[in-house]
Amino acid sequence: MVSPFCWGCLTPLRQTSRTILPSPSTAVSRGPAFHTSAALQFMGRPSQGGKKGSTVLKFRQPAVAAMKKKKKFVEKARPPPVGERKAIRKRIVLSNPNALEVEGLQELSEETMVDSRLRGTALALPVPMLDQLRAVQAFKPKQGWSIFRRPCTVLRRETLELGRFFDNVTGDVERRGAVIKKIVGGARKSGKSVHLLQAMAMGFIKKWVVFTIPEAQELVSATSSYAPLSEENPNLYVQNEATAALLSRTVAANKDVLSGLRVSQNHPTVPAAKPGMTLEDLAKTGAQDQASAWAVFQALWKELTATGPAPGLEKHYTPRPPILVTVDGLGHWMTESQYRNAQFKLIHAHDLVFVRHFLSLLKPGQDQPSLPNGGALLYATSTTNNPPYVYTLDVALKQVAARDAGVEPSSPQFPQPEPYSKTDPRVFEVLESPKSKHAQEGRLQHQILGGVTHDEARGFMEYFARSGLLQETISDGWVSEKWTLAGGGVIGELERIGKRLRVAA
Amino acid sequence: MPPLLNLFAARTAVPALRVSAAAPRVSLSAAASKSHSALSQRRWNSSGSDGKKESEEAQRAATSMPHVSEEAAEVSRIMDKEKRCDGVPSTPELQQGTMVSEILSRDKEAAKHAPKVFQDQIKKAQSGSRSFSTSARRGQLEEQKPSGGDANADASDAAQAAMVQSMIAQVTEQAHAAQHELAPGLKFPAPETLPRTENYRSRYEPLLEQFTKMMMRDGKLGIAEKNMNFILDHLRSSPPPNLNPRRPLLPGGPPAPQLPLNPVKYLTLIIDSVAPIIKNKPMKGFTGGGASVPIPVPLAERQRRRAAIKWILDASDKRRDTKFAQRVANELVAVAEGRSGVWDRRDLVYKVGIQGRALVGAKPRTRSRI
Numbered sequence: 001m002v003s004p005f006c007w008g009c010l011t012p013l014r015q016t017s018r019t020i021l022p023s024p025s026t027a028v029s030r031g032p033a034f035h036t037s038a039a040l041q042f043m044g045r046p047s048q049g050g051k052k053g054s055t056v057l058k059f060r061q062p063a064v065a066a067m068k069k070k071k072k073f074v075e076k077a078r079p080p081p082v083g084e085r086k087a088i089r090k091r092i093v094l095s096n097p098n099a100l101e102v103e104g105l106q107e108l109s110e111e112t113m114v115d116s117r118l119r120g121t122a123l124a125l126p127v128p129m130l131d132q133l134r135a136v137q138a139f140k141p142k143q144g145w146s147i148f149r150r151p152c153t154v155l156r157r158e159t160l161e162l163g164r165f166f167d168n169v170t171g172d173v174e175r176r177g178a179v180i181k182k183i184v185g186g187a188r189k190s191g192k193s194v195h196l197l198q199a200m201a202m203g204f205i206k207k208w209v210v211f212t213i214p215e216a217q218e219l220v221s222a223t224s225s226y227a228p229l230s231e232e233n234p235n236l237y238v239q240n241e242a243t244a245a246l247l248s249r250t251v252a253a254n255k256d257v258l259s260g261l262r263v264s265q266n267h268p269t270v271p272a273a274k275p276g277m278t279l280e281d282l283a284k285t286g287a288q289d290q291a292s293a294w295a296v297f298q299a300l301w302k303e304l305t306a307t308g309p310a311p312g313l314e315k316h317y318t319p320r321p322p323i324l325v326t327v328d329g330l331g332h333w334m335t336e337s338q339y340r341n342a343q344f345k346l347i348h349a350h351d352l353v354f355v356r357h358f359l360s361l362l363k364p365g366q367d368q369p370s371l372p373n374g375g376a377l378l379y380a381t382s383t384t385n386n387p388p389y390v391y392t393l394d395v396a397l398k399q400v401a402a403r404d405a406g407v408e409p410s411s412p413q414f415p416q417p418e419p420y421s422k423t424d425p426r427v428f429e430v431l432e433s434p435k436s437k438h439a440q441e442g443r444l445q446h447q448i449l450g451g452v453t454h455d456e457a458r459g460f461m462e463y464f465a466r467s468g469l470l471q472e473t474i475s476d477g478w479v480s481e482k483w484t485l486a487g488g489g490v491i492g493e494l495e496r497i498g499k500r501l502r503v504a505a
Numbered sequence: 506m507p508p509l510l511n512l513f514a515a516r517t518a519v520p521a522l523r524v525s526a527a528a529p530r531v532s533l534s535a536a537a538s539k540s541h542s543a544l545s546q547r548r549w550n551s552s553g554s555d556g557k558k559e560s561e562e563a564q565r566a567a568t569s570m571p572h573v574s575e576e577a578a579e580v581s582r583i584m585d586k587e588k589r590c591d592g593v594p595s596t597p598e599l600q601q602g603t604m605v606s607e608i609l610s611r612d613k614e615a616a617k618h619a620p621k622v623f624q625d626q627i628k629k630a631q632s633g634s635r636s637f638s639t640s641a642r643r644g645q646l647e648e649q650k651p652s653g654g655d656a657n658a659d660a661s662d663a664a665q666a667a668m669v670q671s672m673i674a675q676v677t678e679q680a681h682a683a684q685h686e687l688a689p690g691l692k693f694p695a696p697e698t699l700p701r702t703e704n705y706r707s708r709y710e711p712l713l714e715q716f717t718k719m720m721m722r723d724g725k726l727g728i729a730e731k732n733m734n735f736i737l738d739h740l741r742s743s744p745p746p747n748l749n750p751r752r753p754l755l756p757g758g759p760p761a762p763q764l765p766l767n768p769v770k771y772l773t774l775i776i777d778s779v780a781p782i783i784k785n786k787p788m789k790g791f792t793g794g795g796a797s798v799p800i801p802v803p804l805a806e807r808q809r810r811r812a813a814i815k816w817i818l819d820a821s822d823k824r825r826d827t828k829f830a831q832r833v834a835n836e837l838v839a840v841a842e843g844r845s846g847v848w849d850r851r852d853l854v855y856k857v858g859i860q861g862r863a864l865v866g867a868k869p870r871t872r873s874r875i
Contacts, residue, residue: 080827088827096742098765147741468766469741501737501769 092139093146094130100468101149108153108201113163120452120459122152125201132204135252137214138197144495148467154460154491156191156452159198162376166202169322169374177322177374180442181362181433183330183397184380186449189492192380195449196326199378203324208375209254209304211246213358216329217385218242220349222338229294229353237339237347239354240290243297246354248287250300251280257321258283264309264317267299276316279303294353301357307372323375327358330379331386334393334427350426362444364436374440392417392424396431401446403433451489454480460491464498471501572611574603712773712810719814720833732830739834740768749843754778764841775841779816780809781851783858790869801858801865816847 057063106112108123125133130151133139145151153159168175184192196212203210213219219242229236251258258280267273270292272285279300286296309317327333333355336346349355361370361377371377381393398415407414417423433444452460458479464470472478486493609616609623616627688695702708709717713733721729745762748754755778758764764771785799792798804812821829821836839845 084827088831093742098742098745100766147738471767501767 090141092134092141094139094151096147096149099147099149100466102152102463102466105152108198108205110167110205112155113202113205114160114167116160118155119157119160120155120456122154122459122463124150124152126205129201129204132210132253133197133200136200136210136212136249138200138212140193140214143194144499147469147499152463153194153198153201154452154456154463156456156491158195158447158449162195162199163202165376166199166206166208169376170206170208175440177369177372177440178442179369179371179375179377179440181377181444182379182447183400183431183444184378184447184449185397186383187487187490188383189490190449190451191491192382192449193328194491196328196378196380199324199326199376203376204253206322207257208322208324209250209257211250211323211325212253213246213325213327216327217332219352219355220332220335220337220339222340225290226339226352235341235351236356237341237352238294239352240293243293243354244287244290247283247293247297247300251283251287255280261303261318261320262316263299263303264313265299265302265306266310266313267302270295270299272296273299275313305372307368320373322373323371325358325361325375325377325379327379329382329385331381331390331393333359334396334430335387335389335424348426350430359430362431363433364441364443365438369436369438369441371441389422391421392427393431395423396427397446399428400431400433400444404443404445451483451487452491452494453489454483457483457486457489457494460494461498470498573607710769710773711807712776713769715807715810716772716776716814719811719818732833735828735830736834736837737768737772739831740771740837741765743834743838746838746841748841752843752848754841771841772837775837776810776813776817779840779845779847779851780813781854782809783854784808784812785854785857785861788869791864791867793870798864799857799861801861813847816850817845820845820847 102122105124106118106121107126109126112118112123127150139145139151155163165178165180169178170176184195186192200210200212218224219239224239224241224245226237226239228234229238259278261279263273263275263277263279263282266275270282272289272292273282273296282296282303283300286293286300289296304320304323306317306320333349335349337349337352339347339352341347350359362379364370365372381397395415395417399409402414403409431444435443451457454476458474458476461470461474461479461482465472465474482494482497483489486497605619605623609619609627616624619627687693702710707714717729717733718726720732743765745765748761754774758774759767759770764774782804783801784804786802787797788800789795789797791800817836817840818833821832824832824835826832826835836845836847840847
């Protein structure tokens with residue numbers, strides 16, 4: 001703001017002010033003119049000479065009054081036992097006996113999983129399968145299973161598509177041996193992990209072999225043991241503990257299937273693998289003996305992907321079932337892990353053989369498809385649990401989608417990373433998946449889960465109402481309102497709305 | 506260029522219509538020029554004949570004044586255009602627009618397509634009939650009374666009854682129509698009154714909000730809400746409470762087995778059942794000697810709930826469960842089943858209140874210090 005006074009108005013004042021102001025000597029006695037607090041302290045400080053009325057400081061007595069210290073809060077109660085908090089955090093409750101039993105509830109089965117008339121209804125997971133699903137850690141703690149009588153999932157469009165694929169691969173002769181490879185993406189709470197769960201359930205129904213990696217992060221967070229693979233490959237690392245855990249999961253969940261299959265290949269590196277022993281026993285040896293876990297896993301994989309017996313072992317061979325592999329939280333595999341090498345440099349996630357094995361499946365196989373007996377690879381990304389920098393993965397997934405849509409990598413429409421951005425060439429290399437030579441092997445796709453439709457949302461909300469949790473009249477208008485509130489039918493948000501109670505009318 | 510018919514002008518157009526389209530319009534500037542000319546005439550020319558002629562001329566000029574907008578353009582050309590450096594004409598018409606009524610009066614084609622409201626008003630103004638009656642109804646009734654003679658008494662009574670009937674029917678019909686008909690300007694029926702929880706600011710139940718905020722520590726509402734979610738889920742999934750007949754919950758609620766299905770109601774019932782209706786306020790001056798005596802003071806609903814929640818949170822601190830929310834949830838179930846010490850705490854408050862109730866309404870004997 002411009003002052004209303006001009007320089008000319010103020011000049012006479014300036015000249016006279018010198019005479020009005022007190023002399024510099026008096027100003028010094030008051031202390032510095034621009035400090036008030038410091039001056040007070042200066043005035044009040046006892047002098048060293050011990051004048052009359054002032055106190056003399058004792059030896060090492062602080063000149064400044066001591067501040068009162070805050071009392072430290074002492075927790076009287078003992079902390080809970082080690083691991084209890086984590087156990088509570090990770091506890092999965094699948095049943096609420098107070099919730100009403102839904103009448104006419106259908107179970108997920110071979111018939112219902114392909115029945116498009118049931119689209120939008122909630123289907124219960126069969127009770128005997130719950131143990132298998134628990135074994136492969138299909139349920140996550142925050143998915144809200146605990147308020148219903150029994151776990152159910154909604155049959156949405158993507159689920160039906162998946163169901164039809166499972167049905168075709170197992171039943172249809174022409175489609176036998178087909179492979180789909182999908183990276184499942186989508187917004188937060190859009191049902192990516194539950195989509196994987198539904199795939200696992202279908203795999204169990206169709207008697208596939210199901211391998212799951214419920215938390216991809218656990219393999220790269222440096223919380224389990226690791227070692228160089230061998231003398232020849234000092235830059236590759238094996239994680240025996242994690243492999244043993246995978247084997248024990250797989251054995252527990254696929255006991256029925258694996259016990260019907262026998263070792264029919266030669267495994268010179270695994271002395272425990274005797275011809276004729278069941279694959280269940282083979283996997284169990286790896287789960288129990290961590291040192292041999294990786295070798296056993298490789299043997300098991302070789303057995304499951306075999307299309308015929310080794311010479312001389314024909315009597316042990318039976319056709320192998322398709323394989324389902326699910327990975328949740330793919331982003332953590334697309335950067336450096338937390339493990340360190342001998343030079344104390346971070347090891348890239350792709351140098352861990354476990355990770356490398358499952359990522360190599362995304363590429364088309366050379367002599368035969370990567371899953372020769374058919375199967376599905378469903379690798380889900382996460383929106384809430386990601387490593388700090390996933391830019392490369394974002395671009396690589398766009399490239400995957402473009403390649404799938406038929407855009408040539410040389411064309412200007414093909415998505416490229418921003419110039420000068422920090423990208424990881426190994427990620428591009430891993431996700432670069434050209435079209436396979438084999439007709440049965442599908443190309444890598446990026447499937448984005450969006451919101452459910454209005455009809456599906458209505459079915460979901462009706463399931464809430466019939467369970468006694470939602471006490472509202474469900475009409476099309478009401479569902480439409482909630483569908484909009486849920487960001488266009490994002491199913492996790494719909495669940496939150498369904499749980500929220502409104503009592504006062 | 507600004508639009509010819511702007512919003513400010515349109516707002517003023519309708520009252521102008523309502524006043525009267527037929528009334529002679531004397532524009533401000535015309536009046537000013539008239540008075541000005543009269544004034545100048547009075548000062549410089551004292552002859553009466555001259556003044557008469559001048560005033561006649563002014564009247565004629567006033568009656569055959571140019572159109573308002575033309576005049577405005579003229580004035581502005583004189584007043585404004587020469588002064589402005591860029592020479593852009595800026596008339597009041599361009600700034601304020603033209604009255605819609607004027608446009609309609611000079612453009613018959615536009616009047617035909619004018620909004621119905623305008624057309625109705627123009628018609629009304631032309632017909633000169635009011636939409637309401639100014640005659641008193643009582644007078645009519647009194648006039649009618651004597652007209653019915655002794656012979657026609659029954660007939661007139663019947664006619665009156667029929668008239669009253671028809672009036673009542675008309676009124677009820679109108680009321681009925683008002684219910685079903687849309688209010689003017691609405692395309693769809695007006696929404697019913699929304700429940701309180703539909704507004705996002707008050708989307709949670711009052712009790713839930715109060716409880717959550719009392720659980721909040723360090724201003725971390727999100728964590729408190731997470732804890733509240735846990736508590737509600739616990740109430741939802743824990744077995745129905747075994748009610749203790751000595752510690753009954755408030756009557757009127759759902760039976761115990763149905764409580765977990767509505768955890769909010771369950772929680773409200775627990776809190777309201779254990780909430781004290783009084784508080785004992787220590788007051789001095791009743792006994793003399795400066796001793797303070799607890800005097801019972803009634804509490805409002807929110808205050809009662811606050812006391813109960815505080816007691817429950819205090820009692821839950823003494824539990825040994827791992828998680829805070831788990832402790833509170835277990836304490837709530839204990840209250841519902843009558844096992845909690847919170848009930849004893851309330852009993853104590855009531856006991857002290859009964860002791861002090863003789864002094865309710867009494868005035869202290871000594872003057873309290875300010």
